[in-house]
Amino acid sequence: MTAQSMSPLTEDESWEFLAGRPVGRLATSVAGEPEIFPVSFAVGDGRLYFVTHPGSKLAEVAVNARVAFEADEWTPEVATSVVIKGTAEILEHDADVAAAEATGLVSYLDDGKNVWVRITPEAVTGRRLTR
Numbered sequence: 001m002t003a004q005s006m007s008p009l010t011e012d013e014s015w016e017f018l019a020g021r022p023v024g025r026l027a028t029s030v031a032g033e034p035e036i037f038p039v040s041f042a043v044g045d046g047r048l049y050f051v052t053h054p055g056s057k058l059a060e061v062a063v064n065a066r067v068a069f070e071a072d073e074w075t076p077e078v079a080t081s082v083v084i085k086g087t088a089e090i091l092e093h094d095a096d097v098a099a100a101e102a103t104g105l106v107s108y109l110d111d112g113k114n115v116w117v118r119i120t121p122e123a124v125t126g127r128r129l130t131r
Contacts, residue, residue: 006128007127007128008126009080009126009127009128011124014082014125014126015043015124017071018041018048021041021073022106022108023041023071024071025070025071026057026068026069027068027069028064029064030063035056037056040109041071043103044099046121047121048069048084049105049116049117050116050117051113051115051117052115053112053113054115062090066086066087066088067088068085070084078130081126082125082126083125084123085123086119086120086122086123087119091117097116100116
């Protein structure tokens with residue numbers, strides 16, 4: 001039997017982990033109905049950014065800006081997860097969009113997405129499980 005452990009990540013370690021992941025999951029809730037959307041994302045200046053089309057993700061963020069976001073990675077020996085809880089904002093000002101574009105986000109689908117969203121965290125938590 002192997003030793004198992006759980007260790008929390010510091011906030012800096014959590015951001016470092018997020019910076020190395022290309023995809024995570026956005027969790028929203030509107031009218032009591034939870035939704036989870038996979039999104040390509042990037043981080044910069046202690047915030048998380050993604051770009052999308054007008055549609056259900058954007059509509060849900062507009063109705064309820066309180067969101068959670070999770071990215072993870074696992075191998076047979078180690079599982080790591082980081083969760084951000086915060087406020088999502090649809091970016092409308094040129095300076096905000098320029099800051100988002102400066103993250104260098106590369107989307108899995110280059111399908112004309114043009115609406116940037118920024119998540120400003122209120123809590124960042126991470127943990128690493130080993131076996």
